[in-house]
Amino acid sequence: MKVTIDGFPIEVEAGTTILNAARLIGGDIVPPAMCYYSKLEGTGGKCRTCLVQVSKGSEKDPRPMPKLVASCRTTVMDGMEVKNITSPEVIEARKGVVEMLLINHPLDCPVCDQAGECHLQDLGYEHGAAKTRYEFDRRTFEKIDIGDKIQLHMTRCILCYRCVFVADQITDHRIHGILNRGDHSEISTYIQKAVDNDFSGNVIDVCPVGALTDKTFRFKNRVWFTKPVEAHRECENPKCCGKVTLWYKGEDVIRVTARKDEYGEAEEFICNTCRFDKKKTSDWIIEGPRKVSHKSVISSNHYDTLKPLPVVKTNPVLKEANKEQFERETRL
C-alpha cells in the first residue's frame, strides 16, 4: 500500500498504522507519541499528541477524513495522503494537547529524575508555549512507593496507561490500575500493595514522564552527567533478554535500563534482577558506549571532546570557570 506523509511517499504492508509508516520514513515528519508503545498491544489513541490530518482517504475513496485522527491507531489505506507538520491545523491541535498535558503537570523538572530523557519535556520544548494560561491550583497527589524499588509520583502522570499494559502483558498479573475517573483518575494499587514480580520494573522504562521512577537511582545523578554503556549478561530468567544499558557515574553503575530505540521505546524488556540487582561492572559483558543522538541532552559533554572557544583557553578566569569541563575531556 502506498501512503504519502507530508509529501514523502512510502510503500507499507496493509494494517500498518500511519504512525508506523511515518517512522519508516523517519525524520521530522514522525508524529510524537506519548501513550502509544509499539511493543504493547492495545496502547495508543489516548494522549492525542499524534493527531494528523488525512487529506485524502484512499485511492478508492479520496474524501478527506472530517476530523484529525490519532495516527497511532489509524491504519493506512492505499493512496492515502496524510499531513502532519505541513498542516497548520495539526500543529494547532498538538499545541492544544501539549497545553492540556501541562496544565496539571508540576513542571518540577529541576528535581525530577526523568529530566533529560522525558518525552513530555521534549514535547513541551517543541510545541509548548512559554507561558501558561492556567491560573488554578494544579492537581497533586502524595508520592507512594509501589514496591521497594519503584516510586509512583502520580502528580507527574499523564495517564498514558502504558504501565497498565505492561502489567497486563509482561508481568504475570496486574496489581495496579487506573482508579477513579476524569481528571481525578490515578494510577494506584487502591490499597497499599507492592507491585512485585519479575518484570514489574519495566513500568519505569515505559513511563514517558517521571511518574514511575527507579528508587535505586533516585536523586543519584542527572542523566546527562552519566555515561550510558551497552552491556549484556546471561540472565537466568528465560523470559529476560539480558540486554541492557548501564548508566555509569565514574566507575559505578548507578542505573540499569532496557535498551531504548530512537523513539524511547525499550527494544526488549528486562527482568528486575538485571535492573535492580546487577550493579557491578563484573556482572556484565560490556559491548561499548551507547550511541546517543547528538541532539539529546544526554550526549552533551560525553563523546564529543570539548572544543572551547580560543578566548576560554587564553583567559585564566574563564579557564578556571570551565575547569570541570576540561577535566571531563581528559577523563573520557
Next chain:
Amino acid sequence: MGRKLLLEHINVPGINTFDVYRSKGGYAAVEKALKTLTPDEVVEEVKKSGLRGRGGAGFPTGMKWSFLAKPEGVARYLVCNADESEPGTFKDRFLMTYLPHLLIEGMIVASFALGAKTSYIYVRGEMMPQIRILEKAIAEAKAKGFLGKNILGTGYDLELYVQPGGGAYICGEETALLESLEGKRGNPRIKPPFPAIAGLYGCPTVVNNVESIAAVVPIINEGGDEYAKLGIGRSTGTKLISAGGNLKNPGVYEIDLGLPAEEFLYSDEYCGGIANGKRLKAVVAGGSSVPILPANLFLKTINNEARLMSYESLAYGGFVSGTMMGSGGFIAYDEDQCIVRNTWNFARFYHHESCGQCSPCREGTGWMEKVLHRLEYGHGKMSDMDLLVDVSKKIEGNTICPLGDAAAWPVASAIRHFRDEFEWHVTDAATAVTRNYGIAHYADPLNTVVA
C-alpha cells in the same frame, strides 16, 4: 393533532402489564415479523421508514443495521442503550416506566432482524425501579412464549436480559456502553473497528436507543412507507420530546417531526408556554450538549423563517445560528435564568462525567469549569471569554468520543450568543452575584438580513 405511534395507549390503566398491552394490539409486530417476514425484510422496512437514531446522533437506524457484519458461526448482539443521562432528556425513563412491553416488543423484532440470539438492555444503574419493571415485563413475555426458545413456534430463540450500569454518563456512548457491559470501566473504544464489526465480546453488535427500538414496532405494524409519510423531509415519523425547564406543562410529548417550534412551545396541547407568566429567554433544544439558542433565534431561523422541530430545521444555520435535535431534551429558560450559571452547571457536568482517558477532554473540561466558576462568582476577567472559546476549540474534534464535543458546544455557543451577559459578569461583578442579567434583547425580533 399529530398521530401517536408510541404513546397511543399511554393512559390505558395497566398498560404496563402484558395482558392489557396485548389487548391493545401489543406484540402484533412480533407476530407479523416472525411469522410473515424474513429478517432482511424487517431491515428493509426500517430502512424505508427513514427512522433516524433517537439517541442523539440521528444516524439512520436501517443503515446501521445493514452495516452489521454476519460472519458464519459468530454470535451477533443487539444492545439497547437505555443509559439515558443527557441533561434535559427523560423520554426513555418515561417509556420504560409506562410502556415496558413496547420496548420488549421492539427488542424482539429488532433482534430477529439482526439474527441476535441474546440481547441486552443496558439501563443506567440509577433507574433501579425501571430495571425492576423491565425484568417483570420480560418474565411475563417469556411466560407467554414471546421470549425464550422457539418463539411462537417459529423456531426463533431469543434471550433478553437487563443489565444495570453503575453511574456514568459516558456509558451512553455506544462503545463505552459495551465496555461497561463487559464489566469494565466505561472508557470509549477507539474506532474503527465499529461495533457493527467488533462490538460486544468482539462480535458484531448493534447498539440502539430505547426510542429507536420502540419505533420499530409501529414501523413493522404499519410498514416503513407509511411511517415515512409522517414527518417532514428526511425527518420521518414521530419523536418523543422531553420538555423541561421553566415550562407550564413539562413532560414527554410525542410530536410529528416538523411541528413548528412555536406551536410546540406555546400551544396547550404541548408545553403550554412559559410557567408563571414569564418570558422565554433561551432554549436548549436537544439535550445539554447541543448549542443553546436565545429565544429569537430558536423560534425563527436566521432567515426569519419559522423554526420547525425537525433534524434539518433545528440544525439550520449550523453552529452560527442553529442547534441540533440531539436526543430531544428540550429545556426552556425563562427571563430569570442566568446563562453564565447554567453554562457553568453544564461544564461541571461534563467535567464530572469525562472518563479521563484522553487528554484534551480530561484536562479541558475541568479547566472550562474552573474558568466559568470564577466568572459566575464574580472573579472573572474580560479575557476569560476568549480563553473559554479557545479551550473549547482545543477539545472539540480532538477526542476519542463525542463527549469532548458535547462539552465544548454548550460553552462555545453560550459565549457566541450571550457574550454581553458574560461580559456583564465581569464589568458588574458585584451586581452579577446578587441578581440576574434578565432577558435583555434575547427575545427581540431578528434583524432582517439584507443581501
Next chain:
Amino acid sequence: MLSVQDTNMPVTFTPELISKFADIVSRYPEGKQKSALLPILHLVQAEFGWVSVPAMDKVAEYLSIQPIEVYEVASFYTMYFLKPQGKYMLEVCRTGPCEIVGAGKIMNYIEQKLGVKEGDVTEDGLFSWRGVECLAACGFGPVLQISPEYTFYEKLTPESVDTLISDLKAKAKN
C-alpha cells in the same frame, strides 16, 4: 487511600447472595463472567451498604479476575460507595434543568435539616446526602432518589422533603 480499619472487616456472602450471583453470570457467554461485575457490585452494596475491599476481593475471587479489576470498576462508577454511608442516601439532582427549578435550594434545605455536610453521615447513622448529576427526570425537578432501593421523588419542596425524611425515620424504626 483507605485506612486499615476500613478495609479489614471480614465479609461473607450468604448462599442466597451467591445464587443471585450465579443467576447473573448465566446471562453471559462462557468465559465472559466479568460482565456480571456491575450487577454483582450492586447486590453487594445492597447487602452491606457499601463495597469494602474484602467484599471486592471476594467478588474478584468469585469471578476469577484480579482484585484491581474490581477496584478500577468500582471507583469509576459513581453509584458504588467506597466508604460506609448512612442507611439512606439521598441523592439530589444538581444538573441544569433541576437547578433552574430550585435544586440548589433543596440541597441547602436537606443540609440544614439533616445537619450534615454533603457526603457525611448523620449521628444516628440513618442519612447521608449528596448532589448527583442528571437523573433523567428533568421535567419533574427538583428530584431526588434514595438508595438502596432507588425510590424516586419528584417536584420536591421543603415540605415534601420533611415528609419523606420523617417517613424514612419511621421506616427505620420498624
